[in-house]
């Protein structure tokens with residue numbers, strides 16, 4: 001997949017740009033808000049990796065399911081969870097998409113089939129396999145509307161997850177039972193402070209999936225067009241042939257693993273080299289080069305994204321803490337009761 005002309009009409013080309021900007025500006029503000037104590041707990045930023053969520057999610061249909069990790073603000077946003085609900089969730093307010101009970105790592109929205117936000121490394125993989133199994137067993141899952149196509153579950157996870165047993169069990173079952181899962185590995189080369197090469201004897205992640213007879217693709221995850229193309233190929237495979245597909249998106253996070261991380265495990269030069277290939281700047285340069293975007297239009301898109309972020313912060317600020325009387329809501333065992 002080369003980085004030549006952007007093959008979209010202008011509205012779609014700008015949609016991709018705008019969504020990357022929305023993620024970037026939302027997370028830059030989230031980092032500030034964390035410093036100010038407005039957002040607490042854990043906060044993992046996706047900055048640098050935006051092309052993956054944007055390119056991949058725009059290739060999916062609204063009735064496909066998404067499972068993501070704790071680095072999932074962008075996936076939730078592109079999926080259609082409102083920025084207000086995401087920001088309120090990060091603030092811990094009850095207007096948040098998980099009623100403020102989950103925070104940054106546990107964004108969830110069943111209405112858009114966005115099944116988290118999972119804090120456990122590899123934890124989303126068995127969930128995705130289960131969702132796909134449910135789809136395979138249910139009539140809506142196999143043929144939807146007049147289009148008679150399979151619903152797909154797209155599961156995003158990091159390179160660190162391939163070391164987990166859950167990865168191998170999920171890959172095996174999905175292949176064995178021909179389940180409609182699109183495995184989306186966001187290989188940003190580091191799992192916290194541990195580089196892939198330091199923890200894995202086999203660093204070719206596609207080879208791991210191929211060992212389970214899952215078909216694979218490796219793609220430049222800094223290039224939103226390449227991501228979109230690869231995802232469309234993967235989805236077509238899952239829908240038409242049945243069975244899973246695995247894509248390795250080669251990407252990089254520009255910020256620390258989470259908010260506390262002195263980043264002693266990687267060179268500044270390495271980070272700088274990846275920043276030169278930043279998804280926002282490389283994509284907008286391509287659009288400009290082919291006459292699809294002017295600097296003024298870029299600035300207008302950026303201002304629009306920033307205005308949405310500002311409004312979401314005001315919304316979260318004005319939100320309410322869940323009342324104490326609600327504390328036992330969703331606790332299934334009655335107070336003082338026992339489980340049998």
Ligand SMILES: Cc1ncc(C[n+]2csc(CCOP(=O)(O)OP(=O)(O)O)c2C)c(N)n1
Pocket residue numbers: 069071119120121122157158159160161186188190191192257
């Ligand atoms: C089962 C499990 N083990 C360890 C952790 C602690 N932990 C949190 S994030 C992380 C690194 C995961 O890296 P990767 O899967 O590559 O995703 P990335 O953070 O790079 O997006 C670890 C080890 C955890 N959350 N879950």
